[in-house]
Amino acid sequence: MAYQSSIPVRQYWGLFVLFLSIFLIASDFTAFSPALPAIAKDFSVRISTVHWVVNAYALSYGVLIVTSGRLADIYGRSGVFLTGIIIFAIASLLGGFSSEVWVLFVSRALMGLGGALAWSAMLGMAYNILPQDRAGLVGGLVLAALGLATACGPVIGGLLVDLYSWRWILFINVPIAISVLIFYWTKYPTEKIRKKKEQIDxxxxxxxxxxxxxxxxxxxxxxxxxxxxxxxxxxxxxxxxxxxxxxxxxxxxxxxxLIPMSLVKNRRFITSGLSVFFVAIAFFAILVYIPLIFIDVYGYSALHAGIALLPAMISSGVFAFVSGALYGRLGPKVLLCVGALAMSLGLFMLSVYVGQVDYLVFVPGMLLVGVGLGIFSPAAVTAAITAADSSNSSLSGAVIYMFRFLGGALGLGINSAILASAPDIGGGVGRALFVDGYIVLVGFFISLIYFRDEK
Structure with a gap:
């Protein structure tokens, strides 16, 4: 397909600014997965308490992402984007210097606010920076940047923990955020601000x-x-x-x-959202508890624990592209069901192998979870966005992200409760992953029974 329009150099700089921002926010979230044991030791708190490092961010992000999208529509994307980046950087600095664990939790909640503001604005900015005939290219590039950042996060986090301290996961955000701001002010193309008259709930x-x-x-x-x-x-x-x-x-x-009634009454949309809610529990569990097993039970370093998570991260990114290619042929229902079922089976496998010493026995389960997540996630988001009216596409995408992060936050609470009641970490993680497998099956049956391929 020949494109009808050329792209000025300034537009490429604009994409670079957005991709650097995506890497800043997405990699930070996954970077903490191998760092939790070090944080628990540093503050002398239980591992079941330190999960709030992830949960505070997820809860704040998940609840505020929809409101952030509406703020961007009302006040303009650029201002909301810059505000989000600045809040993210200041909160990172606050968390890095925290001497009490509650200060770290508060800073992570503020980072969730900054991340929600920046991300909601970035989505609109990315699709408006290039001509309409390049929209598919933008979508693919955004997905690639997000996948790369998610995969690199645990490795970067583990490396910083081993070489310096977990605090550097936060400190490193500051120069990256400053770079984003400098490049934005000097290189980003001028964007027209379109304001809407909307109420915020x-x-x-x-x-x-x-x-x-x-x-x-x-x-x-x-x-x-x-x-x-x-x-x-x-x-x-x-x-x-x-x-x-x-x-x-x-x-x-x-x-x-916060969730408009027209979306609540849309069967295709609400089914996608509910299935995302339940499946997100597994994704967050993998991020937090698989590195915990490798570090606390098997004595891995933080870096090795981050690298050990790569099979799930890489397979997820690869099969996200496969899912996109198959979406038009198979339809979303097949992809939702296959993805959720694969994740559930992968979790059951991991729960059985928790007591094994050999790392290789974990790889098939992690691959299966990653494959399932990669197949499921793009299909669920696409199905939800296309189910809504085109005027609400940004809003519907934000609501789906809200379902994802709220499901993950609730899942971490459930998993933490299971872990706290177990006699040891290995047994607790095994039980948590086993329960998560059944919870993801709920998402599978919701898709199987209630989803309709027709819009």
Whole structure:
């Protein structure tokens, strides 16, 4: 296919700025997977508590990604993008110098805010920087940058932990963020700001955030102090009340809700979102608990643990392209079901092999999880975005990312509770992965029973 338009050099610089930003945000998230044991040791806290390093980011990002997208529509993508990068850099510096674990958790939540602002703006910026006939090229390049960053994150994180300290995972974000800002101000092409008159569901954001935070906190405390303790029971009751308030607000806000009612009533969209929610639990579990096994049980260094995660990361990236090529031929339902089923089987395999010493026995399970994730994720996102009206494509994509990160945050809470109740780390991780396998099966059956290939 011959392209109808040429691309000025400044547009290539613009893509470079965006890809550098993608690498900054995506690699940071996965870089912490081999660093958690070192953080737990540094602050003298339980490994089941330090998972909040990941969870605080995921929860903040997942809840705020939709609101960030609407802010970008209202105030302009460039301003929201720059604000997000600056917040991300300042929060990274705060976390790197943290002397108390709660300061690190707060900084990670602020990084989630910065990441949500930057990412929601970047998606729109990427598809508007090139001519319309290059949209497919942009999508492929964004996916490639995201896959590369996700795969490199654990290796970079492990290398920094071994050579210096886990704090350098945060410190290194600062010069990268400064580079993004300099290149943006000097090289990025001028972008027209199109503003929309929309309401932002602030009460929905607040009620959902409080509900999920209190639920995860109650689960964390429940398995250490017991669920009969009054504070745990109180947290669960308040969390449930906030969830009811959230649902009431969403119904009242209708199309201005955090999740608009037109999307909730769209069977294809909501089925994709729910399946993403359950499957995300497995992805986050792999990121956090497989490196933990290699480091705490088998004595791997942080770098070797990060490298050990590569089979899942690389296979996921490769099969994401395969999924895209097969989407038009097989349809999303087949890909969703095959992907979720492969991930579930891979998790069951990993749960059985936790007690084995030889690393090679883990590889088939990790490959299967990566293949399944690669097949599932692009199909789910594409199905959700194409299910919505074209005027809501950015919003529907943001909502799907919200489902992904909220599912991952809840999954980490469940897995942490399982780990805290186990007699040892190896047994706890094995149980967690086994439970995750069944949870992903829920996503498989949702896709199998409720998904319709027709829009």
């Amino acid at each position: 602030y009460l929905g954001v607040l009620s959902l955030s409080l509900s999920l935070f209190l639920l995860l906190l109650a689960m964390d405390l429940g398995f250490s102090a017991g669920f009969s303790v009054w504070i745990v029971a109180t947290l669960l009751i308040v969390s449930t009340c906030m969830a009811v308030i959230f649902i009431t607000i969403e119904v009242k806000m209708s199309e201005d809700a």
